[in-house]
Amino acid sequence: MGSHGGRELVLSRRPEGQVTDDCFEVRHTEVADPPPGEVVVRTLWLSFDPAQRGWLNDVASYVPPVPLGAPMRAYGVGEVVATADERFAVGDLVHGMLGWREYAGGEPGPAGLGLEHLPAGLDDPKLALGAVGITGLTAYFGMYDVARVKPGDVVLVTAAAGATGSVAGQLARLRGAAKVVGTAGSEEKRAWVVEEAGFDDCLDHYGDRLFRRVGAAAPAGYDVVFDNVGGELLDAALGNIAIGGRVALCGSISTGYRPERPEVGLRNYPFLTTRRARMEGFLVSDFAERFDAARADLLGWVNRGELRTTDDVVEGLENAPATLRRLFEGRNLGKQLLHVADPGSAAGR
Amino acid sequence: MGSHGGRELVLSRRPEGQVTDDCFEVRHTEVADPPPGEVVVRTLWLSFDPAQRGWLNDVASYVPPVPLGAPMRAYGVGEVVATADERFAVGDLVHGMLGWREYAGGEPGPAGLGLEHLPAGLDDPKLALGAVGITGLTAYFGMYDVARVKPGDVVLVTAAAGATGSVAGQLARLRGAAKVVGTAGSEEKRAWVVEEAGFDDCLDHYGDRLFRRVGAAAPAGYDVVFDNVGGELLDAALGNIAIGGRVALCGSISTGYRPERPEVGLRNYPFLTTRRARMEGFLVSDFAERFDAARADLLGWVNRGELRTTDDVVEGLENAPATLRRLFEGRNLGKQLLHVADPGSAAGR
Numbered sequence: 001m002g003s004h005g006g007r008e009l010v011l012s013r014r015p016e017g018q019v020t021d022d023c024f025e026v027r028h029t030e031v032a033d034p035p036p037g038e039v040v041v042r043t044l045w046l047s048f049d050p051a052q053r054g055w056l057n058d059v060a061s062y063v064p065p066v067p068l069g070a071p072m073r074a075y076g077v078g079e080v081v082a083t084a085d086e087r088f089a090v091g092d093l094v095h096g097m098l099g100w101r102e103y104a105g106g107e108p109g110p111a112g113l114g115l116e117h118l119p120a121g122l123d124d125p126k127l128a129l130g131a132v133g134i135t136g137l138t139a140y141f142g143m144y145d146v147a148r149v150k151p152g153d154v155v156l157v158t159a160a161a162g163a164t165g166s167v168a169g170q171l172a173r174l175r176g177a178a179k180v181v182g183t184a185g186s187e188e189k190r191a192w193v194v195e196e197a198g199f200d201d202c203l204d205h206y207g208d209r210l211f212r213r214v215g216a217a218a219p220a221g222y223d224v225v226f227d228n229v230g231g232e233l234l235d236a237a238l239g240n241i242a243i244g245g246r247v248a249l250c251g252s253i254s255t256g257y258r259p260e261r262p263e264v265g266l267r268n269y270p271f272l273t274t275r276r277a278r279m280e281g282f283l284v285s286d287f288a289e290r291f292d293a294a295r296a297d298l299l300g301w302v303n304r305g306e307l308r309t310t311d312d313v314v315e316g317l318e319n320a321p322a323t324l325r326r327l328f329e330g331r332n333l334g335k336q337l338l339h340v341a342d343p344g345s346a347a348g349r
Numbered sequence: 350m351g352s353h354g355g356r357e358l359v360l361s362r363r364p365e366g367q368v369t370d371d372c373f374e375v376r377h378t379e380v381a382d383p384p385p386g387e388v389v390v391r392t393l394w395l396s397f398d399p400a401q402r403g404w405l406n407d408v409a410s411y412v413p414p415v416p417l418g419a420p421m422r423a424y425g426v427g428e429v430v431a432t433a434d435e436r437f438a439v440g441d442l443v444h445g446m447l448g449w450r451e452y453a454g455g456e457p458g459p460a461g462l463g464l465e466h467l468p469a470g471l472d473d474p475k476l477a478l479g480a481v482g483i484t485g486l487t488a489y490f491g492m493y494d495v496a497r498v499k500p501g502d503v504v505l506v507t508a509a510a511g512a513t514g515s516v517a518g519q520l521a522r523l524r525g526a527a528k529v530v531g532t533a534g535s536e537e538k539r540a541w542v543v544e545e546a547g548f549d550d551c552l553d554h555y556g557d558r559l560f561r562r563v564g565a566a567a568p569a570g571y572d573v574v575f576d577n578v579g580g581e582l583l584d585a586a587l588g589n590i591a592i593g594g595r596v597a598l599c600g601s602i603s604t605g606y607r608p609e610r611p612e613v614g615l616r617n618y619p620f621l622t623t624r625r626a627r628m629e630g631f632l633v634s635d636f637a638e639r640f641d642a643a644r645a646d647l648l649g650w651v652n653r654g655e656l657r658t659t660d661d662v663v664e665g666l667e668n669a670p671a672t673l674r675r676l677f678e679g680r681n682l683g684k685q686l687l688h689v690a691d692p693g694s695a696a697g698r
Contacts, residue, residue: 054623062623230619249622265614269579273598273630274403274411280629281622 003030004040004081006102008071009320014058017258018328021321023056024072024100031105034084040105041078041113043098044343046320047129048336049075049163050228050327053257062283072100072320075134077118077125079343093118093343095128100320102340119295127302130335131167131309136298137291138250138284139167139226144175146282147224147248151176154218156237158182158205159228161189162327163335164250166197167298168226170307173198177224181217183233185330192333196308205229211236221245221275230254231264238279239268247279256328310334353380353389353430355451357420358669364405366607367677370670372405373421373449380454383433389454390427390462392447393692395669396478397685398424398512399577399676402606411632421449421669424483426467426474428692442467442692444477449669451689468644476651479684480516480658485647486640487599487633488516492575493524495631496597500525502572503591505563507531507554507582510538511676512684513599515546516647517575519656522547526573530566532582534679541682545657554582564589570624579603580613587628588617596628605677659683 005028012025031040055066055073066073076098080088085108088094096115098104108115118128130136142164143149149172157169160182169180182193183205190202201217214236215221221242227234230252237247255262272279287294301307312332314323316339323338354377361374380389404415404422415422425447429437434457437443445464447453457464467477479485491513492498498521506518509531518529531542532554539551550566563585570591576583579601586596604611621628636643650656661681663672665688672687 234618235614249618251622252619255619261616262619263616265584265616266618267610267612267614269583269598269615269628270601270604270611271630272628273600273632276629276631276635278627278629279618279621280625280627281620282625283622286625 003032004042004103004105005030007317008099008101009317010071011056011066011068013068015056017256019053019056019321019324024321026318029101029103031103033082034105036084038106039080039085039088039108039113039115040082040103041094041096041098041115042081042344043076043078043102043104043317043340045077045126045129046098046100046338046340047075047134048323048327048338049134050251050253050257052324053328057257057259059259062285073097074099075129076340077128078104081344088115093125095133100317102317119299121299121303126311126335126337127309129337130163130311131302131307132295132298134284135163135335136167137287137294139164139171140294140298141284141287141290142248142250142282143168143171143224143226145287146280147226147246149175149177149224151178153177153223154179154181154220154242155224155226156181156183156214156218156222157199157226158233158237159253160184160193160197160199160202161333162228163332165226165228166193166309166334167307168250169193169199170197172224172226174301174306179218181222183229189333192310196310198308205233211239215240224248226250228253231262235264235266235268238266238271241271241275241277243275243277245275245277247277249279249281253328312336314338316340351382353391353452353454354378355380356666357448357450358666359420360405360415360417362417363407366605368402368405368670368673373670375667378450378452380452382431383454385433387455388429388434388437388457388462388464389431389452390443390445390447390464391430391452391693392425392427392450392666392689394426394475394478395447395449395687395689396424396483397672397676397687398483399600399602399606401673402677406606406608408608411634422446423448424478425689426477427453430693437464442474444482449666451666468648470648470652475660475684475686476658478686479512479660480651480656481644481647483633484512484684485516486636486643488513488520488575489643489647490633490636490639491597491599491631492517492520492573494636495629496573496575496595498524498526498573500527502526503528503530503567503569504573504575505530505532505567505571505586506548506575507586508577508602509533509542509546509548509551510682511577514575514577515542515658515683516656517599518542518548519546521573521575523650523655528567530571532578538682541659545659547657554578560585560588570594573597575599577602580611584613584615584617587615587620590620590624590626592624592626594624594626596626598628598630602677661685663687665689
């Protein structure tokens with residue numbers, strides 16, 4: 001055992017617009033063998049989520065800002081390389097809040113690294129960050145508990161080629177939605193959304209006449225909107241909401257998650273009144289008590305081929321800031337991941 | 350009996366901006382004695398509601414537009430002056446969709462005039478258009494069923510000196526709200542809201558620093574927002590919503606209910622996500638099955654002095670367009686009514 005030397009990326013200054021490489025400093029650290037009750041985890045995969053950009057703002061929100069001088073906060077999958085907690089053995093694969101670092105040491109509980117073992121029956125560990133992880137859980141609770149999709153519903157999912165949107169639309173279909181429409185920003189993505197993820201249609205979410213095009217795809221309106229984009233696209237969705245419609249506000253990638261107010265306001269809000277519709281925001285963390293049951297559902301669908309996923313993988317910890325930028329540049333198809341290392345000790349078991 | 354000669358105001362052209370007198374034509378009509386199953390009602394009081402401006406747009410909405418050449422649609426209180434329906438006697442006081450006319454003849458059911466007798470125990474008939482009528486019912490279902498106010502909540506009601514807002518805030522207090530904040534556009538109104546309607550505070554909803562002023566009145570945020578205004582004021586409320594907050598979208602007077610899109614968009618919608626809050630529109634007509642029970646509650650509170658109301662009365666049918674304009678000019682304090690006639694036959698009973 002001894003100590004575990006590796007790199008970490010610490011926040012050196014807060015970004016103003018887009019995240020740039022020089023907001024982070026690469027540091028070499030030595031993580032010592034764990035004191036009693038702690039573990040050391042080697043990072044294998046890191047998850048990239050739009051909300052991370054919000055965590056960099058010096059603004060009180062649902063989680064405290066990442067402090068200057070601290071490693072960037074990030075979900076990840078790792079391998080236990082040293083342990084002084086009997087619940088974890090060397091070689092165990094875990095997921096938790098590992099951060100942008102090659103080795104993470106600490107207390108495994110929710111106040112520390114928040115570690116859990118990968119679910120049994122999961123063949124591909126990186127799915128624990130995507131369709132069977134926070135991303136899939138976000139789609140699950142957003143679509144089922146917030147939007148309350150029901151059989152026969154007409155559904156719109158924005159950013160449908162993204163990790164959350166692609167799962168959300170498929171979950172609507174699994175619950176019996178009559179029509180599932182997506183939006184995405186490139187032809188490649190739109191083809192994937194329809195051909196692989198099985199959406200009925202996928203609209204270009206750039207380009208003009210958004211209101212009309214969103215409306216034309218569902219002439220009787222949308223019973224459910226699962227929104228990851230905000231701005232003009234969300235506004236077009238509000239103007240095409242059905243009577244009794246439900247809008248689940250998952251995220252607002254178009255705002256850049258920057259501290260200033262979004263540039264584009266919602267002007268179609270009076271439709272919420274005339275259509276008796278509801279728009280509701282949510283955070284997946286509020287549903288933590290039901291994560292295990294939901295993960296079992298998601299894993300079952302993935303393993304039976306009823307839920308299709310894809311990943312977008314970048315290599316190397318040093319590329320973490322650029323990988324986060326990809327989300328805001330609309331470049332990722334499916335779950336954006338960074339591959340940091342292969343399992344070592346785990347490989348020998 | 351014979352026939353009943355009187356005036357009516359028919360829609361002669363659709364307004365583009367504000368309603369003007371020349372959008373309506375005064376016509377003399379003779380309403381004949383009713384055929385079997387119909388009644389003739391003499392209008393005593395007319396109700397003025399912001400939604401009426403929306404009914405003038407040539408846009409499909411939750412009710413069809415008022416047709417050109419037809420009398421303006423309006424709630425009213427009247428007196429039955431001729432009847433061929435055994436449920437109604439001459440002299441009965443009723444409320445229903447009488448329109449801008451001195452005499453209304455027709456079928457009394459929901460597809461016709463929608464007549465109902467005034468509730469028993471109602472001393473002041475015009476309350477059937479205000480706190481014990483559609484206005485009070487709107488406040489009741491919006492505050493209790495949509496916003497779901499509960500004991501201890503901090504509540505914001507916009508346009509709190511208006512007919513609906515003034516009742517909504519008092520209903521929140523009756524349900525045990527910890528703090529009820531209103532907004533209104535004049536010093537006279539703000540004084541009434543605090544001194545008569547018993548709100549804790551009433552903010553000027555014009556003027557600058559709206560976001561800060563709305564926030565300063567409730568540093569921990571608003572659990573409930575009952576919005577009648579929309580626009581910048583609603584946006585300020587969204588930015589000050591508490592975790593788990595509920596925004597009931599009752600109306601949007603700032604939009605003028607014109608066919609074009611509102612000028613001011615909501616830019617604080619991402620707060621709905623980070624605060625896990627909900628914004629929901631509603632129409633009181635969706636709660637029609639529960640009107641009788643709610644009216645009994647409202648009447649009880651009024652009669653016990655627990656619900657304070659005030660009226661703003663204009664005289665003469667010819668002033669109906671100007672009376673509707675008063676709502677959009679922010680001139681009314683309390684329920685805006687037009688007095689058309691005093692009960693005649695009823696007086697002799």
